[in-house]
Every structure is written in structure tokens, then in C-alpha cells.
Amino acid sequence: MNIQFKKGVLEICVLSVLARKDCYGYELVNEISKRIDISEGTIYPLLHRLKDEGHVTTYLQESAGGAPRKYYRLTESGRKEEHEQKEEWMRFCASVNALLEGKNNAAE
Amino acid sequence: MNIQFKKGVLEICVLSVLARKDCYGYELVNEISKRIDISEGTIYPLLHRLKDEGHVTTYLQESAGGAPRKYYRLTESGRKEEHEQKEEWMRFCASVNALLEGKNNAAE
DNA sequence: GGTAAGTACCTTGCAACGCAAGATACTGTG
DNA sequence: CACAGTATCTTGCGTTGCAAGGTACTTACC
Numbered sequence: 001m002n003i004q005f006k007k008g009v010l011e012i013c014v015l016s017v018l019a020r021k022d023c024y025g026y027e028l029v030n031e032i033s034k035r036i037d038i039s040e041g042t043i044y045p046l047l048h049r050l051k052d053e054g055h056v057t058t059y060l061q062e063s064a065g066g067a068p069r070k071y072y073r074l075t076e077s078g079r080k081e082e083h084e085q086k087e088e089w090m091r092f093c094a095s096v097n098a099l100l101e102g103k104n105n106a107a108e
Numbered sequence: 109m110n111i112q113f114k115k116g117v118l119e120i121c122v123l124s125v126l127a128r129k130d131c132y133g134y135e136l137v138n139e140i141s142k143r144i145d146i147s148e149g150t151i152y153p154l155l156h157r158l159k160d161e162g163h164v165t166t167y168l169q170e171s172a173g174g175a176p177r178k179y180y181r182l183t184e185s186g187r188k189e190e191h192e193q194k195e196e197w198m199r200f201c202a203s204v205n206a207l208l209e210g211k212n213n214a215a216e
Numbered sequence: 217g218g219t220a221a222g223t224a225c226c227t228t229g230c231a232a233c234g235c236a237a238g239a240t241a242c243t244g245t246g
Numbered sequence: 247c248a249c250a251g252t253a254t255c256t257t258g259c260g261t262t263g264c265a266a267g268g269t270a271c272t273t274a275c276c
Binding site: 111112115132133134135148149152153156171172173174175176177178 | 251252253254255256257260261262
């Protein structure tokens with residue numbers, strides 16, 4: 001899998017999963033990796049970034065095994081961000097596909 | 109437009125346009141920019157990379173105004189690369205869209 | 217008791233890509 | 247002569263994702 005493709009997209013994936021339910025980091029890795037490989041070295045910095053930007057809040061919960069889980073919950077700005085980035089992603093895909101199909105004019 | 113989305117994708121766009129006709133760098137910028145903004149600081153290093161990897165060959169042709177045009181032509185390996193990257197891009201898009209739609213299992 | 221695997225968090229350093237901003241040089245227009 | 251357009255190129259920067267490491271707890275096995 002081309003690593004470059006994932007740039008920017010993994011953030012949408014995280015936002016999208018969080019839009020459906022609160023998750024902790026380790027859980028997000030497993031959830032997203034069902035479709036797209038993502039490593040812990042990617043998810044934790046990403047989550048911290050989202051928190052710094054105010055798109056998520058966190059709360060701790062005990063775990064049966066291992067360290068306590070840090071759950072992430074979308075804020076209102078996070079939901080807005082999720083929506084906007086999803087839209088932008090779809091527009092981008094449409095542009096790329098048009099280009100790959102050889103449709104030359106933006107009007108087509 | 110999220111810059112990150114473009115990572116890796118602009119290379120496919122270039123390969124795809126070149127698969128239809130030989131182009132020079134400046135022309136590729138204008139062609140691709142109809143759909144997706146791409147700057148000269150991006151295209152020239154990209155083209156040099158493709159040449160180093162043997163995916164394109166070049167030939168010069170005089171221009172009415174300005175410097176002579178350096179045309180890029182796909183090699184056989186370039187055509188193969190174009191095909192493979194296109195396939196990978198489409199698989200990637202399908203995975204992302206499934207994830208964004210909340211389809212949890214890779215089987216679905 | 218010791219060891220491994222699983223859960224769960226984290227950080228550091230690196231590689232790759234795209235962009236802005238610059239340089240160069242030629243042509244045509246006002 | 248100055249400017250815009252054509253056409254090439256390079257340097258330095260910011261962002262992202264990853265590999266590889268570390269920490270700490272629990273369970274299972276020998």
C-alpha cells in the first residue's frame with residue numbers, strides 16, 4: 001500500500017469512526033486497520049493533534065488488562081471538521097478520477 | 109484543497125496524462141491544474157524522479173517563445189507503473205469509502 | 217517463579233512529498 | 247525599455263506516516 005496515499009486521509013478515517021462512537025487509541029488502530037493499515041506511531045500523534053485543535057476531548061476508563069483506556073470524543077468543531085473533510089475528500093476523488101479518465105475540461 | 113491528499117496522487121496524474129500523449133513539464137502543470145492545482149516546484153522534481161526510475165525518456169523540441177520544451181514519453185515500465193498505481197489508487201479509494209460509510213468488516 | 221503474549225499508552229528520528237519563493241533565459245507587446 | 251508570458255530549474259520548509267523503541271499492567275503457560 002502506497003504510504004503517500006494515506007497522508008491526510010487517516011485523519012478523516014479517525015474523525016469518521018469517532019463520529020459514530022467514542023474510541024480509545026488502540027481500538028482505533030484495530031478498527032481502521034481492518035481496511036487500511038495504520039500504526040500506533042501514527043495514531044497517537046494524530047489524536048494529540050486533534051485534541052490540541054479542539055476537535056476532541058478525552059476521558060479515562062479502566063481496562064481489564066493493561067493501562068487505562070483514554071477515550072476520545074468528538075466536539076462540535078470536530079463534527080464540523082469531519083463533515084468538511086469528508087466533502088473535500090469526495091471532491092478531490094472526483095477530480096482525480098476525472099483526470100485519470102482523460103476528461104480534460106473542468107466543466108465535463 | 110488539502111495538500112496532503114495530493115501526496116502520491118499527482119504522480120499517477122502525470123503518468124496518466126503521459127499515457128495518452130507526450131508532454132513537456134509546463135504543459136503538464138496547465139493540463140493537470142484544470143482539475144487539481146499543481147505547482148512547477150512539484151512537477152519538475154517529480155519528472156526527474158520518474159526519469160531516474162526509468163519510467164520516462166525525454167527529448168527536446170524548440171519552442172516559439174521561451175526555453176526549448178523538454179518532452180516526456182512513457183517507457184514500457186512507465187506504462188506498467190501507470191496501470192499498477194491506478195489500480196492501487198482505486199483499491200485505496202474503495203477501502204477509504206467503505207470505512208467512511210461505516211462498513212466495519214473487510215468482507216462487506 | 218519466570219517468560220511470553222496481549223493490552224494500552226507514549227516518543228524519537230527518519231523519509232517522502234508538495235509548495236513557496238526564488239533564479240535563469242528567451243519572446244512578444246505596449 | 248519594461249513587462250508579461252513561456253519554459254526550465256533549485257533550495258529550504260512544513261506536514262505526515264512509519265519503524266523502532268520504551269513503559270506498565272494482566273493473563274497464560276511451563
